[in-house]
Amino acid sequence: MAHIIIVGSGLGGMTMAFEMRADARPGDRITVVSNNPKFHFVPSNPWVAVDWRKREDIEVEVGPVLEKRNIDFIPVGVKRLHPERNQLELDDGRFLDYDFLILSTGPKLAFDEIEGFGPQGHTQSICHVDHAVTAEKSWQDFVADPGPIVAGAVQGASCFGPAYEFTMIMETDLRRRKIRDQVPMTFVTAEPYIGHLGLGGVGDSKGLMESMFRSKHIKAICNAKVSKVEAGQMFVTEHDDEGKPKKEHVLPFKYSMLLPAFKGIDAVFGIEGLTNPRGFVLIDQYQRNPKYPNVYAIGVCVAIPPVEVTPVPTGTPKTGYMIESMVTATSKNVRAALDGREPTEKATWNAICLADFGHGGAAFVALPQIPPRNVNWFGEGKWVHVAKIGFEKYFMHKIKKGSSETFYEKFILDAMGIMKLKGK
Structure with a gap:
């Protein structure tokens, strides 16, 4: 029997563990290795950051x-992968042998690429x-x-969606506290335009998000x-459409949240044939x-x-629906390999x-994510807020009961269709 x-x-x-358990043979051993003993629902982090949820x-x-x-x-965390001998080296000195290895490590957050950036710095x-x-x-301060x-x-x-999400959640929370008039807001992004999202735009994401920013008095660069970032001020270079420096900005702030670039984790970084120069794992269509x-x-x-070349480098987002389909x-x-068959699933x-x-929200569907698309839709409304809360509850329930059910696509598309029809 195999060790996966x-x-x-x-x-x-x-999700991978649940589905693999359902698809593996009864005698196959499955082990999950992680440096974190707890699962946390990442899409809810913006709510935690303004005390709308507790951890x-x-x-x-x-x-x-x-x-x-x-x-x-x-x-226990993984110190290094040794694929040539089918072993994982753990942080505690142990070595684990495997027959099949599935990497779902998430990224290394590249705060160190910008001076003063990140939670150990000033943002x-x-x-x-x-x-x-x-x-x-x-x-709170x-x-x-x-x-x-x-x-x-x-x-x-x-990953640009959460940047927009948290910006609007902060804006909503400030209005609820009746102090929005005391807070100038500036959105700084590597995207060539508001609503690009690392996807070349989806539907009318550009027009809708630009309109929303105007109505909420949010400036954008x-x-x-x-x-670099210093205490209370950020140094930003704005570029033109050819990628040449256009204008220098020194932005004062009392609070700042900027999403970082991602890299591959140290355990796999630099392994020839396994990763690209940024440390992301190379894969085939299977x-x-x-x-x-x-x-x-x-x-x-x-x-x-990247979906397309942009004047300032941007990456391609990997949404939960895409991840579930990968799983x-x-x-x-x-399972095909366990049975001696060639893979067929993509x-x-x-x-x-x-x-x-906070009170409403925005949603997009890009099928497929690289244009031209069969579906290219972006919309907004209160129904998105309701759907996001519902999805959080459904997914937490799935994790707690260890369900292998795949419902990401069904839940979101049903929520979009039903709630939009009801005008929520």
């Missing part, structure tokens, strides 16, 4: 959930629940003594590179690494080229996103 190791216990890793609302202990499904769990983050908790403490806000996503970032075909990868750690394809293909590279804005 899954690295990571996030959205992709947990305990979005966290689940991983070990007991996996144990119920006959899945082993090792809460906040919502990429991890630990960051969101720290951001919430700073938020900020609302007691408000001033300018700078939010957005830096050069090389690939696009084609932006952040050169989620397998071409050099090491018993190594698979899913989620944010996968190497995906299903990988599970089926590993992930559907589609992008679907719900972004809550």
